[in-house]
Amino acid sequence: MALNDKQINALAAAYDEAEATRNLTRAPSCLHPDFSMSDAYKVQSAWVDLRLAKGESIVGHKIGLTSRAMQLAVGIDTPDYGVLTDAMVIDDGAVIAADRFIMPRFEVELGFKLKSGLSGPNVTIFDVLNATDWVIPAIEVIDCRSALVDPETNKPLNVxxxxADNAANGGIIWGGLPMRPDEVDLRLVPGILYKNGKIEETGVSAGVLGHPANGLVWLTRELHKVGASLGAGEFVLGGSFTRPVAGQPGDSIQCDFGSMGQVSCSIARAT
Incomplete structure (x- = not known):
């Protein structure tokens, strides 16, 4: 049975409080055995509404779990998506406060800045490339507001x-050398993730559904199912082509995208 509005809003409020206090909340599927995909996106939407009520504004979307590496890392076999707001944007090279995130992990991604909207059930990769103004190297900071394994039931998180947890989004860092989509082979962009100067993960952009633009094809078709679309000016994170790398206070993170440049950040030391 679908959750009612009161239950949906309670779960959204719990995520909001968990992010603010850095105290984990229990995963919805542990509280509601029949928790569905539809329920999950309703919770996500209700949490986004709470963010907007605080003055945040939507800047785009993120696509998650698009690569085999990421699906194996979390034991999930289907992509998901979330909403990006301006409060999630972090400057390239920034020092992130040690207490900003609960369990930050870092991923190598390409972002797509759209010059025109995308909509409908039949969108193709050609439509995505035609609608893209710039392709931008990016780091996504992912964070979970509930435990990866529930301490009471030992049940792992599911998709x-x-x-519901806004596809585990925490922050976005973009930089490097943005390029037009026809200036680079988007299947063969390398990704090398360094932590404290040591290589932790490597990958290539074809790991994202064979071509990172395919992520936007999937997202556009999924949004169409709920009467939504991607708008001109949106920034869309296409999905990670490496496994996530955990960060701790004092760590430095650098992602090398070859000819597309580098993106970096660090986490402040705990005080």
């Missing part, structure tokens, strides 16, 4: 929990 519905991830969706």
């Amino acid at each position: 519905r929990d991830s969706i």
